[in-house]
Amino acid sequence: xxxxxxxxxxxxxxxxxxxxxxxxxxxxxxxxxxxxxxxxxxxxxxxxxxxxxxxxxxxxxxxxxxxxxxxxxxxxxxxxxxxxxxxxxxxxxxxxxxxxxxxxxxxxxxxxxxxxxxxxxxxxxxxxxxxxxxxxxxxxxxxxxxxxxxxxxxxxxxxxxxxxxxxxxxxxxxxxxxxxxxxxxxxxxxxxxxxxxxxxxxxxxxxxxxxxxxxxxxxx
Amino acid sequence: xxxxxxxxxxxxxxxxxxxxxxxxxxxxxxxxxxxxxxxxxxxxxxxxxxxxxxxxxxxxxxxxxxxxxxxxxxxxxxxxxxxxxxxxxxxxxxxxxxxxxxxxxxxxxxxxxxxxxxxxxxxxxxxxxxxxxxxxxxxxxxxxxxxxxxxxxxxxxxxxxxxxxxxxxxxxxxxxxxxxxxxxxxxxxxxxxxxxxxxxxxxxxxxxxxxxxxxxxxxxxxxxxxxxxxxxxxxxxxxx
Numbered sequence: 001x002x003x004x005x006x007x008x009x010x011x012x013x014x015x016x017x018x019x020x021x022x023x024x025x026x027x028x029x030x031x032x033x034x035x036x037x038x039x040x041x042x043x044x045x046x047x048x049x050x051x052x053x054x055x056x057x058x059x060x061x062x063x064x065x066x067x068x069x070x071x072x073x074x075x076x077x078x079x080x081x082x083x084x085x086x087x088x089x090x091x092x093x094x095x096x097x098x099x100x101x102x103x104x105x106x107x108x109x110x111x112x113x114x115x116x117x118x119x120x121x122x123x124x125x126x127x128x129x130x131x132x133x134x135x136x137x138x139x140x141x142x143x144x145x146x147x148x149x150x151x152x153x154x155x156x157x158x159x160x161x162x163x164x165x166x167x168x169x170x171x172x173x174x175x176x177x178x179x180x181x182x183x184x185x186x187x188x189x190x191x192x193x194x195x196x197x198x199x200x201x202x203x204x205x206x207x208x209x210x211x212x213x214x215x216x217x218x219x220x
Numbered sequence: 221x222x223x224x225x226x227x228x229x230x231x232x233x234x235x236x237x238x239x240x241x242x243x244x245x246x247x248x249x250x251x252x253x254x255x256x257x258x259x260x261x262x263x264x265x266x267x268x269x270x271x272x273x274x275x276x277x278x279x280x281x282x283x284x285x286x287x288x289x290x291x292x293x294x295x296x297x298x299x300x301x302x303x304x305x306x307x308x309x310x311x312x313x314x315x316x317x318x319x320x321x322x323x324x325x326x327x328x329x330x331x332x333x334x335x336x337x338x339x340x341x342x343x344x345x346x347x348x349x350x351x352x353x354x355x356x357x358x359x360x361x362x363x364x365x366x367x368x369x370x371x372x373x374x375x376x377x378x379x380x381x382x383x384x385x386x387x388x389x390x391x392x393x394x395x396x397x398x399x400x401x402x403x404x405x406x407x408x409x410x411x412x413x414x415x416x417x418x419x420x421x422x423x424x425x426x427x428x429x430x431x432x433x434x435x436x437x438x439x440x441x442x443x444x445x446x447x448x449x450x451x452x453x454x455x456x457x458x459x460x
Contacts, residue, residue, distance in 0.1 A: 065390075065436040066429050067397035069408055074429070077421035081224045160291035167401060174294060187301035195290045195298060202289035 008186045009193050019176025020197070026093060026162045026172060031155055033098035038105025043135065045110045056106070063103035068164055072096045076168045089170040097165075101158055108154060112147035113139055149216075152209035156202050163198075173197070230420045231427040243410030244431050250327060250406060251393040251435070257332035258392065259385075262339025267369060269344045280340065287337035293398055296330040300402045327399040335392050342388060346381035347373060379450055386443040393435050407431050 009016070044056035063071065075096035080086045116139050124134040163174045171179070177194045181187050230236055268280035287295070300323070304312045315322055350373055358368040400409035411428035415421040 065433050067394040067408065067432060069397040069400070070411075070425060070429050070432065073408070073412065073421070073425045077415075077425060081422075156289075163291040163293045164398070166293060174291070174297070178297070181301065187297075188303075188305050191294065191298040191302040195294050198291055198294055199286070199289045203285060206285075206289065 004189055005186060006189055008180070008184050008189055012180045012184070015176055015180060016173070016193075019171055019173040022090070022171060022176075023159075023162050023173040026090070026097065026165060026170070027155075027159045029094045030097035030101050030158050030162065033094070034101030034105045034158065035151070037098060037102035039109050039140075041102055041106035042109025042113065045106060046113060060103045060106050063100055064107075066100075068096075068100055068161055069167060071100045072164060072168060075099070089165070089168050093165040093168060093170050097158070097162070101154075101161075104154060104157075105151075108147055108150045109143070111150070112143035115146045116142050145216075149209050149213045152205060152212070156205045156209075159205070160198065160202060224422070226423065227420055228423055230414060230418045230423055236414045236418070236424075239410045239414060240407070240427060240431070243405060243407040243428075244435075246324075246404065246406040247393065247396050247431070248435065250324065250331070250396045250399060250404065254328050254331040254335060254396070255389055255392045257328065258335035258339055258388075261332065261336035263343050263374075265336060266340035266343025266347065267374075269340065270347050271365075284337040284340050287334050288341070292330065292334045292395055293401060295334055296327060296398060296402055299330045300326045323399070323402045323404045326402060327396070327404055331392065331395060331399075335388060335395070338388055338391070339385065342381055342384045343377070346377040346384075349380055350376050379447075382443065382447045382450070386440065386447075389439050389443060390436055393439060394432065397432075 041056050041059060044052045045060065047053045047056070072093060076089070076092045079092040079095055120138055120142065121134060124138040129138070162172060165172050166175045166178070169175065174194060177190050181190045184190070231240065265280045265283055268276045269284070271277060304315050307315075319325070354372055354376065355368060358372040359365075363371070396406055397408040399406050400412065403409070405413075407428045411424040414424040418424070
């Protein structure tokens with residue numbers, strides 16, 4: 001058992017911070033890329049063109065039925081083959097996260113668009129807007145506002161998910177911690193610290209989302 | 221580009237085929253046991269969140285926040301590497317050396333605690349969607365709080381909760397893949413082991429993906445059957 005030795009955390013702080021930075025970088029890439037493609041796929045899910053609708057639906061259901069871990073492995077093997085040369089774990093992990101999270105963001109975007117009343121769309125068309133203009137100026141700005149709470153929740157999920165990049169050896173926060181643990185043999189302190197850091201970020205974000213939701217509820 | 225020769229036979233040649241099947245079986249056991257525990261715990265914690273007694277509510281809220289805001293992988297590492305060292309030495313030795321399948325049970329603990337917090341959230345919102353009239357009606361017929369929940373609120377709420385719980389059940393089976401990181405020989409682990417022996421990463425990972433899709437599909441079908449069995453005609457309709 002023995003006394004806790006927290007100096008191990010302080011001693012290795014620069015290394016932890018480097019890992020945390022990688023985690024943040026991966027999270028930013030995953031969220032922005034996932035949201036961008038998710039928006040396209042979400043709109044495609046509501047397309048009147050059968051082919052686009054089916055392709056988008058298959059994409060979403062396919063990735064939602066797979067564990068993220070497998071998708072990470074998939075792209076880990078696939079990316080070097082497609083690119084023809086090894087591109088490093090960060091690139092493979094980024095591609096995997098963007099594709100995987102796009103499927104989840106697409107469902108949020110679809111629900112957001114569907115929450116806007118049909119009249120808005122028809123009104124936009126009747127003033128002569130094209131489909132792209134209607135989406136860009138009328139539907140998406142309103143839908144985005146409705147989506148904000150779910151988007152923040154998903155952001156928290158993505159932030160937690162980045163820890164899975166551990167499996168392909170990417171030196172993100174958790175992998176850095178396990179490297180330190182292998183050297184220092186202080187599992188309890190190290191993993192408690194890792195859990196605490198994740199907890200603080202996720203807790204603050206989910207509180208923020210709840211606040212926003214409460215505010216919107218009050219405004220209605 | 222795409223200069224890759226596929227060799228699908230690695231999936232079924234011995235011993236890889238048997239490995240894969242063993243992995244799938246472990247995944248199913250792991251998911252099923254964890255789901256049962258998570259469901260039980262989740263219902264208890266979720267109910268605690270809406271009891272009138274404040275300390276219970278605070279405990280349950282802290283519980284859900286705690287397990288929801290830490291990544292599952294970190295929790296598994298904590299249970300596997302860190303938690304046994306808090307226990308007295310002889311228990312720690314027993315866990316690591318003598319308990320068969322220690323990794324398996326660690327994942328069961330980690331996964332069911334994590335999932336129970338998510339189930340609790342669904343249970344809470346399901347319970348809160350029951351009109352308070354039901355509650356008052358039960359109390360006024362002389363039911364105690366416990367009886368009200370046992371006979372009135374829970375049976376109604378469960379039917380509303382089934383669709384979101386199906387999603388959670390699928391998540392459990394998908395999350396069992398994280399067990400590979402602590403050395404449980406489940407589907408993902410086996411696929412990566414096949415990769416290590418044959419360098420056929422894409423084929424092995426594809427086979428594992430198919431396995432998960434079949435499991436997912438089966439869960440959807442079973443939950444659909446339960447939903448159909450439980451539905452009360454005219455009382456609660458499927459929300460669309």
